[in-house]
Amino acid sequence: NAGVTQTPKFQVLKTGQSMTLQCAQDMNHEYMSWYRQDPGMGLRLIHYSVGAGITDQGEVPNGYNVSRSTTEDFPLRLLSAAPSQTSVYFCASSYGTGSSTEAFFGQGTRLTVV
Amino acid sequence: GNSVTQMEGPVTLSEEAFLTINCTYTATGYPSLFWYVQYPGEGLQLLLKATKADDKGSNKGFEATYRKETTSFHLEKGSVQVSDSAVYFCALRTNSGGSNYKLTFGKGTLLTVNP
Numbered sequence: 133n134a135g136v137t138q139t140p141k142f143q144v145l146k147t148g149q150s151m152t153l154q155c156a157q158d159m160n161h162e163y164m165s166w167y168r169q170d171p172g173m174g175l176r177l178i179h180y181s182v183g184a185g186i187t188d189q190g191e192v193p194n195g196y197n198v199s200r201s202t203t204e205d206f207p208l209r210l211l212s213a214a215p216s217q218t219s220v221y222f223c224a225s226s227y228g229t230g231s232s233t234e235a236f237f238g239q240g241t242r243l244t245v246v
Numbered sequence: 247g248n249s250v251t252q253m254e255g256p257v258t259l260s261e262e263a264f265l266t267i268n269c270t271y272t273a274t275g276y277p278s279l280f281w282y283v284q285y286p287g288e289g290l291q292l293l294l295k296a297t298k299a300d301d302k303g304s305n306k307g308f309e310a311t312y313r314k315e316t317t318s319f320h321l322e323k324g325s326v327q328v329s330d331s332a333v334y335f336c337a338l339r340t341n342s343g344g345s346n347y348k349l350t351f352g353k354g355t356l357l358t359v360n361p
Contacts, residue, residue: 177349234280
């Protein structure tokens with residue numbers, strides 16, 4: 133059971149480039165989300181989805197797009213990369229949206245924008 | 247809104263020392279509380295959780311008790327090991343709908359345990 137798989141693990145982009153961070157889960161979880169982790173900031177929610185075809189914005193959505201065409205996949209697109217988007221990105225999934233539900237995290241993508 | 251405050255790190259301890267990492271929260275509604283751990287180079291893993299007042303979550307020798315009266319969920323371990331070196335995140339989630347489905351995290355506490 134692979135859990136939550138993120139690719140790539142590392143990426144360097146030039147300012148203005150676009151790219152897609154991939155996230156896939158094989159646990160049939162309905163709820164998926166993207167967080168960014170910055171030093172001294174904890175994790176902040178970028179976008180989330182409560183099921184295929186349904187997405188919504190989190191705390192810090194600017195500069196990012198998401199879509200959810202299948203239950204398994206939840207890609208995060210950077211439209212025009214900026215140095216402020218240098219961060220570690222985590223995808224997470226959970227089997228429900230109840231308050232006690234455990235979230236499962238991928239191993240992260242370390243993105244550097246130069 | 248929801249927020250989590252945890253003690254600033256880094257925390258450096260010797261092996262077999264007692265560990266406490268403080269965590270307090272504010273929340274609308276009745277939250278569930280979590281401790282997640284992030285080992286070097288890895289994603290976050292659930293360490294323990296508690297879903298109602300006075301519940302104690304425990305795992306791998308770590309414990310935390312949900313204290314509604316003090317809005318706290320402090321993490322403790324009686325005897326830490328080198329392998330416990332990691333970043334620890336306190337988090338909460340409420341069930342009030344909308345983006346309240348999200349986990350709200352503290353800033354994380356880096357723990358280093360020396361042999």
